Amino acid sequence: MKALRSIGLVLFLFSFGLFLGLFFVSDYTLTKEIFETKVKTEHQESLRPTVESLFGKKYSTTFSFANAIARVIDQVNKKFRQEQQWDKVIYDDYTAILTKASTSGIITENTALLFFLVFGVGVIGALLFILPKVSLELPGIKNNGIFHHALNNRGWIGVLIGTLLIVFYIMIYFYDAYIMNWIILVEPLKHWIYPQSESSQWFLYGFLYTFAVLVMGVRMLIKYRHSKYHIVRTISVMFFQLAFAFLIPEILVRLNQPYFDFKNMWPLDYDFFDAWHINMLTSAGGLGIFMFAWGITLFVVGVPVFVYFFGKRWYCSWVCGCGALAETAGDPFRQLSDKSLKAWKVERWLVHGVLVFAVIMTAGVLHNFITGTSTVFGLDTYTYLRRPYGFMIGAVFSGVVGTGFYPLMGNRVWCRFGCPLAAYLGFVQRFKSKFRITTNGGQCISCGNCSTYCEMGIDVRWYAQRGQNIIRSSCVGCGVCSSVCPRGVLNLESKDENGRFGQPVLLGNNHVSMPEIKSVN
Amino acid sequence: MREIVIIGNGIAGITAARHIRKRSENKITVISSETKHFFSRTALMYVYMGHMRYENIKPYEDWFWKKNRIDLVNDHVKDISTTERVLQLESGKTIAYDILIIATGSKSNKFGWPGQDLKGVQGLYSFQDLEKMETNTENVQRAVIVGGGLIGIEMVEMLLSRKIEVTLLIRENSFWNNILPDQESRMLSKHIREHHVDLRTKTELEEILSDDNGNVKAVVTKGGAQIDCQFVGLAVGVSPNVDVLKNSGIETRRGVLVNEYLETNIPDVYAIGDCVERTYELPGRKSIEQVWYTGRMMGEVVAQTICTTKTKYEPGPWFNSAKFFDIEFQAYGNVGNELQLDEEEFYWEHDGGKKAIHFVWNKNSKIILGINVFGIRLRHEKFDRWLREQKSIHFVLQNLESANFDPELFKRHEKEIVEDFEKSMFGIKSTVA
Ligand SMILES: Cc1cc2nc3c(=O)[nH]c(=O)nc-3n(C[C@H](O)[C@H](O)[C@H](O)COP(=O)(O)OP(=O)(O)OC[C@H]3O[C@@H](n4cnc5c(N)ncnc54)[C@H](O)[C@@H]3O)c2cc1C
Numbered sequence A: 001m002k003a004l005r006s007i008g009l010v011l012f013l014f015s016f017g018l019f020l021g022l023f024f025v026s027d028y029t030l031t032k033e034i035f036e037t038k039v040k041t042e043h044q045e046s047l048r049p050t051v052e053s054l055f056g057k058k059y060s061t062t063f064s065f066a067n068a069i070a071r072v073i074d075q076v077n078k079k080f081r082q083e084q085q086w087d088k089v090i091y092d093d094y095t096a097i098l099t100k101a102s103t104s105g106i107i108t109e110n111t112a113l114l115f116f117l118v119f120g121v122g123v124i125g126a127l128l129f130i131l132p133k134v135s136l137e138l139p140g141i142k143n144n145g146i147f148h149h150a151l152n153n154r155g156w157i158g159v160l161i162g163t164l165l166i167v168f169y170i171m172i173y174f175y176d177a178y179i180m181n182w183i184i185l186v187e188p189l190k191h192w193i194y195p196q197s198e199s200s201q202w203f204l205y206g207f208l209y210t211f212a213v214l215v216m217g218v219r220m221l222i223k224y225r226h227s228k229y230h231i232v233r234t235i236s237v238m239f240f241q242l243a244f245a246f247l248i249p250e251i252l253v254r255l256n257q258p259y260f261d262f263k264n265m266w267p268l269d270y271d272f273f274d275a276w277h278i279n280m281l282t283s284a285g286g287l288g289i290f291m292f293a294w295g296i297t298l299f300v301v302g303v304p305v306f307v308y309f310f311g312k313r314w315y316c317s318w319v320c321g322c323g324a325l326a327e328t329a330g331d332p333f334r335q336l337s338d339k340s341l342k343a344w345k346v347e348r349w350l351v352h353g354v355l356v357f358a359v360i361m362t363a364g365v366l367h368n369f370i371t372g373t374s375t376v377f378g379l380d381t382y383t384y385l386r387r388p389y390g391f392m393i394g395a396v397f398s399g400v401v402g403t404g405f406y407p408l409m410g411n412r413v414w415c416r417f418g419c420p421l422a423a424y425l426g427f428v429q430r431f432k433s434k435f436r437i438t439t440n441g442g443q444c445i446s447c448g449n450c451s452t453y454c455e456m457g458i459d460v461r462w463y464a465q466r467g468q469n470i471i472r473s474s475c476v477g478c479g480v481c482s483s484v485c486p487r488g489v490l491n492l493e494s495k496d497e498n499g500r501f502g503q504p505v506l507l508g509n510n511h512v513s514m515p516e517i518k519s520v521n
Numbered sequence B: 001m002r003e004i005v006i007i008g009n010g011i012a013g014i015t016a017a018r019h020i021r022k023r024s025e026n027k028i029t030v031i032s033s034e035t036k037h038f039f040s041r042t043a044l045m046y047v048y049m050g051h052m053r054y055e056n057i058k059p060y061e062d063w064f065w066k067k068n069r070i071d072l073v074n075d076h077v078k079d080i081s082t083t084e085r086v087l088q089l090e091s092g093k094t095i096a097y098d099i100l101i102i103a104t105g106s107k108s109n110k111f112g113w114p115g116q117d118l119k120g121v122q123g124l125y126s127f128q129d130l131e132k133m134e135t136n137t138e139n140v141q142r143a144v145i146v147g148g149g150l151i152g153i154e155m156v157e158m159l160l161s162r163k164i165e166v167t168l169l170i171r172e173n174s175f176w177n178n179i180l181p182d183q184e185s186r187m188l189s190k191h192i193r194e195h196h197v198d199l200r201t202k203t204e205l206e207e208i209l210s211d212d213n214g215n216v217k218a219v220v221t222k223g224g225a226q227i228d229c230q231f232v233g234l235a236v237g238v239s240p241n242v243d244v245l246k247n248s249g250i251e252t253r254r255g256v257l258v259n260e261y262l263e264t265n266i267p268d269v270y271a272i273g274d275c276v277e278r279t280y281e282l283p284g285r286k287s288i289e290q291v292w293y294t295g296r297m298m299g300e301v302v303a304q305t306i307c308t309t310k311t312k313y314e315p316g317p318w319f320n321s322a323k324f325f326d327i328e329f330q331a332y333g334n335v336g337n338e339l340q341l342d343e344e345e346f347y348w349e350h351d352g353g354k355k356a357i358h359f360v361w362n363k364n365s366k367i368i369l370g371i372n373v374f375g376i377r378l379r380h381e382k383f384d385r386w387l388r389e390q391k392s393i394h395f396v397l398q399n400l401e402s403a404n405f406d407p408e409l410f411k412r413h414e415k416e417i418v419e420d421f422e423k424s425m426f427g428i429k430s431t432v433a
């Protein structure tokens, strides 16, 4: 069994190494034919004089090639801008388009084989590593060695993975041409789903994301196999990621319908009210209109009703895509969240700040849509609201920081400090919900397992050791505090609202009154 | 404003300090030579096992003490003069007090075995013991733990987490059988062996053998067996730590003697927690209670006595909890290891051997006396009430479902338990539907 695990690890490292290696393998040569087929005719004329010098020139790295193309386009655009020929400025992402078409080498010749070697072998390796745990360890909480391990405790493996993730996210969002080999690598799958379509950095991202959720979901199922609560919620997030986030939108596109993730909602889905998006949905016939109405119903009715009955967990740790990654791939890092009171203060400012920003941005965008203008109070909405939001919150916060920092700051950095939907769900959870975590009489021994493993950085022990219900807007109801508690003190419950905020009860001596408790903040 | 000085920053001393602060503006000083800040002793094992770091087992952040004006002194009290009301510290300093609270905890027992002071032989109580265990178990392949109590089994678990093979020597027929009835004790023994522990029952330590460098190399049992090992854990119980009281005039027997108000024989000197020995009886409780909860309750009581109203230490029904590898344990009321003549019992065990529940009640009155439960979580609050209100076993079974505290979606066993109860009690006509 141990040997199997070692083989699995070797296979997985092989496929991961191969994946990283593929970044470097191709040659890039732009030809006249490529130029003429990929560049729009109206742009060909203005680009040709400068681009021509690149024809036939062979580049061996994606950086040098993509930079060369980008430079040429910049030059041309600069000229147009100087001459104030605004209508001629080129906004198409030719860098990525031409890089893709100009790539040649092992990746284009053996795409399917490489796909199998990376992802097929990767899955086999990962499963061989994960599954034997069933016979090696009895079911139960096994957090042995977590704080001694270089992966889980910000050691060199953690730092390395964090760095890779951060670089990867930066490239996905801002330099997609650089990762063209990987985009091409997943093309066979894209074609299998929809033959006429092309892979993009977003398809690559969606695929890797789903891959991570599924593989690490299996790990999660095994690690917490003694708890039906974790089994059910893990299967739930795996399902929603695979079906709702990944497959259904792709199939919809194949059926000529709008790309739509039925479980995503505003304000997490911050472009929902963008004019192009509303137009896309409302012009797509009955299904499009339904999607639009569905999206609104989800956050207007779905959130308050479901949070009232179940707490925000119904979304954050059962349905949401960010939650799905955090609860599967992120599980090894949950203990790295900051539990200090200071962190909680920062959290409240940040997360509510982002919510306010999202509301203002959306109001501006909607105002423009309704009035048919492009400014609010004389300021250009796109420049001053929509683009900064997309860049700072959408890309940098939720992506680069939110996931890249898993191995450094825990798996819920985005959910805790940045997600505007979490802030909204949290409001409802805090003020109008049946959900709370109850504590068991006087049984707490203040050991700290609950606080340590709370991914949201809630100091659960603070409440448990004084017998107080835990009612915190940030609690995503993952249930791990309850699982790791060695004394059976914590229980996630949805019951009568009355008594939810009751005085702390710590069972103990007769006739000892609890003096007025000072609040923590 | 009075100067209140507390010796010991464990759960007892710290609870007293916190509650005194909540209720008054007195000056509070807490002295300890163990660590600067309060930590959870019950969580020491998790630090060794890598579940947590030391900073995770501190229940309050370091700024807490200053903010609440609780002065921490990291020093050892050498001597107490109750006539002058002054403490002599190791560093040479002295501290005067108006009110003194002794919360010095326990220390590990040693029974004079040959070799008990060799390198690689130790108990586990203090933070220093934890550090020692860290160095003592480097490069160890095989260890022997002596004593099958709660600390013993924790040490076993700790060592296994480092892939060290462990032999556990216990005097009884099965694990913790001096406390637990045979049924659950057997179930736990099985579980312990499932974790590849070499559990040797009815085995006592004779001596510990040394190699040429003064390191432990083996233990010899009373039966004459020699077990090679490089580490020996002594976990044969703890005793109140009353060393500092020797010349103080404060009365001690095994522990510091106190009355129901936790007062010692000297005015304005109180004692709380592990170090205490009660001079009066409390039903269902021993005169020395070395558990976390007692320290906490006594801390609360003494704070109320000092600040507002004189209050008796009158804990509610006994409760306790522990975890043996993967099996959680809770106890409410008293289930002895042997059934008394006027008692009746019912034991249910799940087929998997990981869940069990044991009820004991009075034969004549049918009043519930206690319950041991394994692998199922029950509500403390319910059992506390039912025990206080002297509910019958039938009432308890009827309402068992309402006392379940397991997470949502977990399999429930109440129906099965009640059915089995009825089957086994054909003599008694149960009213349980
Ligand atoms: C490994 C382990 C696991 C345990 N697990 C559990 C459990 O799961 N559940 C449970 O209920 N109980 C458990 N216990 C028992 C529980 O920890 C104790 O009952 C409790 O900590 C006692 O608290 P206390 O405040 O009375 O004393 P302590 O916590 O021992 O604190 C006394 C402090 O006083 C200091 N001190 C003593 N003398 C002096 C002096 N002269 N000068 C300065 N400082 C001094 C000591 O160094 C110590 O820091 C466990 C104990 C151990 C060792």
Ligand code: SF4
Pocket (backbone or CB within 6 Å): A437, A453, A454, A455, A456, A457, A458, A460, A470, A474, A475, A476, A477, A478, A479, A480, A481, A482, A492
């Ligand atoms: S408090 Fe518990 S359930 Fe809530 S997020 Fe933290 S660990 Fe999860």
Ligand code: SF4
Pocket (backbone or CB within 6 Å): A443, A444, A445, A446, A447, A448, A449, A450, A451, A460, A461, A464, A465, A484, A485, A486, A487, A488, A489, A490
């Ligand atoms: S609630 Fe449980 S895990 Fe948290 S401190 Fe208390 S005993 Fe430990």
